[in-house]
Amino acid sequence: MKTKSKLFFTDTKKIIRKYPENKKRIQKESKNLHIFFCEGLILTKKINNKIKINFLSKENPLMSYVDLTVYLGKSKSKSLYVHNLSLNKKNKDKFNQIEFFNNILKQEKLFNSTFSDLRITFAGLSLKDSSIAGLAKSLINWKSENKFCTKCGIKFESFTNDHWEIKCEHCNKVYFPRIDPVIIVIIINDNETLIGRSHHFPVKLYSCLAGFVELGETLENAAMREIKEEVGLNIYDIKFITNQPWPFPSSLMIGLSAKTKDRKLIIDNNEIEDAFWVSKEDLKLVLNGKADNFIPARKGTIARYLLEKWVNDEM
Ligand SMILES: [Zn+2]
Numbered sequence: 001m002k003t004k005s006k007l008f009f010t011d012t013k014k015i016i017r018k019y020p021e022n023k024k025r026i027q028k029e030s031k032n033l034h035i036f037f038c039e040g041l042i043l044t045k046k047i048n049n050k051i052k053i054n055f056l057s058k059e060n061p062l063m064s065y066v067d068l069t070v071y072l073g074k075s076k077s078k079s080l081y082v083h084n085l086s087l088n089k090k091n092k093d094k095f096n097q098i099e100f101f102n103n104i105l106k107q108e109k110l111f112n113s114t115f116s117d118l119r120i121t122f123a124g125l126s127l128k129d130s131s132i133a134g135l136a137k138s139l140i141n142w143k144s145e146n147k148f149c150t151k152c153g154i155k156f157e158s159f160t161n162d163h164w165e166i167k168c169e170h171c172n173k174v175y176f177p178r179i180d181p182v183i184i185v186i187i188i189n190d191n192e193t194l195i196g197r198s199h200h201f202p203v204k205l206y207s208c209l210a211g212f213v214e215l216g217e218t219l220e221n222a223a224m225r226e227i228k229e230e231v232g233l234n235i236y237d238i239k240f241i242t243n244q245p246w247p248f249p250s251s252l253m254i255g256l257s258a259k260t261k262d263r264k265l266i267i268d269n270n271e272i273e274d275a276f277w278v279s280k281e282d283l284k285l286v287l288n289g290k291a292d293n294f295i296p297a298r299k300g301t302i303a304r305y306l307l308e309k310w311v312n313d314e315m
Pocket residue numbers: 149150151152153154168169170171172173
């Protein structure tokens with residue numbers, strides 16, 4: 001049976017980046033929606049066993065612990081704001097932040113609310129919620145790490161957070177949110193594909209090989225260099241298949257297919273931990289949960305999408 005993964009994080013086209021004309025008025029409007037992060041975790045809720053972003057209105061007690069707010073855009077007629085929650089320095093030493101905010105949620109009788117690690121829960125969200133959550137995470141992360149102008153050293157004013165980009169009020173330099181392009185390649189040699197694992201992967205998890213695009217490289221050049229460096233293979237016939245924003249923290253994954261005539265692997269253990277060839281039949285069994293010699297890339301990821309497409313003869 002053919003199964004096909006959804007590609008999560010890929011549906012932000014309905015979020016309109018129309019900047020508010022009157023920030024104070026719009027932030028006060030009760031119909032607007034507010035998304036909260038704490039220590040990189042997003043506030044979600046569980047309803048009938050389904051996970052959703054917990055959009056709160058402006059009138060909620062978490063608002064008094066916000067240390068950074070970013071305007072995300074409009075979805076339908078509602079403006080979306082993303083907030084980072086943080087205790088002040090004194091209380092940070094005294095309390096576990098997540099526990100502290102969880103207690104506030106309990107006091108508000110928001111019992112089904114919890115702070116979730118998007119990396120684990122994204123495939124439990126709807127495609128739309130995962131896309132909003134991913135965008136929100138990347139943007140708040142970038143803003144929280146970029147508080148000073150690198151040209152003149154001035155601290156940015158908080159009102160710059162109305163816009164995604166930051167313009168230094170002092171020297172006029174404009175900064176755009178960072179995106180890191182990453183190629184991820186399904187390498188095919190007749191009836192086999194190569195899968196590998198990085199040192200930081202969960203136990204037994206194997207995926208397609210990937211790497212950052214470097215300055216001056218085309219996507220093809222980056223793929224050829226990475227694959228040669230990691231496993232010593234020469235690849236050719238490189239084709240674009242699909243792409244996926246990956247908000248951990250701000251990558252754009254570019255899915256490619258490539259062929260190779262080489263079989264012998266020269267694994268660079270500084271780059272990856274392991275890699276091996278797997279046949280289409282064996283991979284099919286693993287993807288369908290009928291074999292467990294390794295764990296394939298998770299559903300909703302571009303690697304899973306590439307593997308399923310190849311197994312289903314759609315490539
Ligand atoms: Zn500046």
